[in-house]
Amino acid sequence: MTATTPDLAAGPGASEALPVLQLRGIWKTYSTGTVHVHALRGVDLDVHAGEYVAIMGPSGSGKSTLMNVIGCLDVPTAGQYVLDGEDVAHLSDNALADIRNQRIGFVFQQFNLLPTQSAWRNVELPLWYARVKASERKQRALDALARVGLAERAHHKPGELSGGQQQRVAIARALVTDPALILADEPTGNLDSISTADVLGLLDELHAAGRTIVLITHEAEVAARAQRVVHVFDGGIAGIDEKAATP
């Protein structure tokens, strides 16, 4: 960290209004041989606790790359990312695994469920890595499935569920560890309008319960649920639509 860069990882005494996510000058460059693709070109973004932020942009603009950086699934080529007051660059592999496990819930566009495991086994997966006892794991997994309205499908495998139901299982998995941040990459991209409404309703509930939500989408009506819409274009932020105080 150079002297010219402001120290974002403020020590104790910083106000509670400090953003949970702070991105400063984030670059992500993919190099294959002599070809360099700049997926992100110096992104600055703040997200505050309890905010509902949508990220919109055309295909290939860098939305998923941005979400992967936010979710600690990928490391930026340059720039500073401070999560909950901690500079992610200084964290070990294990610390990052623990952050993903305890503070972040992922909802992927492709669902990413284990096909050989039943719904509740899929949902309990993050709890294994959180060292939760077996009996408690099962109870919490069933509770989470009940919250997404799939209590009676707990013993079905993903192949026996519809796309919308699979995505709800994935949401149950994202919320089972009770994380503060939910990251959803086009969670409704593969769903019909009724399933989309279900999933968005669930995200609204989670937001109402105080969680921070970052949602990636193509569709304006999906983005309309968020308090703030960040427009990404060609690896940079093209503009931010601030909505008036919605709850």
Place this chain on the structure above:
Amino acid sequence: MMTWWETLRLALDAIVAHRVRSILTTLGITIGIAAVTLSVGMAQGATASISSEIGSLGSNLLTVQAGYFSHDGGQPMDPSTMPTLSMEDAEALSDPTIAPDIAAAAPAIQSGFELAARDTSIGTQAEATTPAWLAVQSRTLAVGEFFTPEQYDDGAAVVVLGSNSASQLFGDPGAAVGQTVTANSTSLLVIGVLEQSGGMMSTDDLAVIPLTTYRDRLSWGEEPIGAIYLQATSADRLTQAHQEAAALLAGRRGAATSEEAGIMIVSQQSLVQAMEQVTNVLTLLLGGIAAISLVVGGIGVMNIMLVSVQERVREIGLRKALGARRRTILAQFLTEAAMLALVGGALGLALSAGVAWLVTTLAEFPVPVSLPTVLLALGVSAAIGLVAGSYPASRASRLAPIDALRRE
């Protein structure tokens, strides 16, 4: 980190999920372990039966033979300088004041005999010897008597048959006593039949006659003594008896050592040791060849684990995204590989137990599969799994979560 039990369950799930592939993979280990345990078991069975065989021949027996046996590479010798044994050697050896640890000595001339009964004739091994032979060889009689010192001194025309020779000539060993057999147109009265010695190195094709009778009626010229059998006073005096015989025979020939005099003294124990050496080499050889198949099996497990990792890159990515640490992923894949190999090893043991049982009952050849072998085999298969799994597992654990998740 998950508990060991959960790690096991996860590994089992993955193995069961790919049933056919898992079975094919473990087949290599199964065959390898079966081959190793069976070949080691067979070699051990052979060793055990050979040692008990030789042991049954008498543990305090020494055999003295003359001739140059080693150092000069078997060049043809001038017959006049060939070392020989004599009756005087045998008498000196049985003198308790000179050789106190030798209980008895029986000189013998071996030759092939054509023995004819009323309607059959057989070729058999003849031993022309003294009455001491019976005790020295630890043999007993099934029927009849052995020849007495008087019969020996008289050169009586009598013969004691081995049980095989007796039954070949007369059908039933019991019917042989009192009958007459002819050897080189000399009639010999059968006065006894030896008890079976049993075993593979059978000495039941045999005709024992007094040495005097042989010299008087059956041999041409003065044949030298072929061997002197010595009986030590007890099994634990065998070494002393050996040394006394060697010193005595060397002294009688004015040589420094018995080897220099062209005398070889062999004990049953040295035979046992020689046979054990042979079977140990056999065990190593067979085991080594079988071990190669085990290594091939291990490579099979490694190959499948690599494929499994490739196939499950997305799963690994997902697990890492959900918070699995590198060590957890490593443990998962290592456990899976070890379990796969262990299952293969257990199946291999079952297979070899079955084959061993078949061989033991059908061929009546003991193939012991001992507990140490079983434990070693299981340990080796688990180790093979770990070694074979460690490369794929560490590759899997090092994948960046997003690279893994994005792969198709």
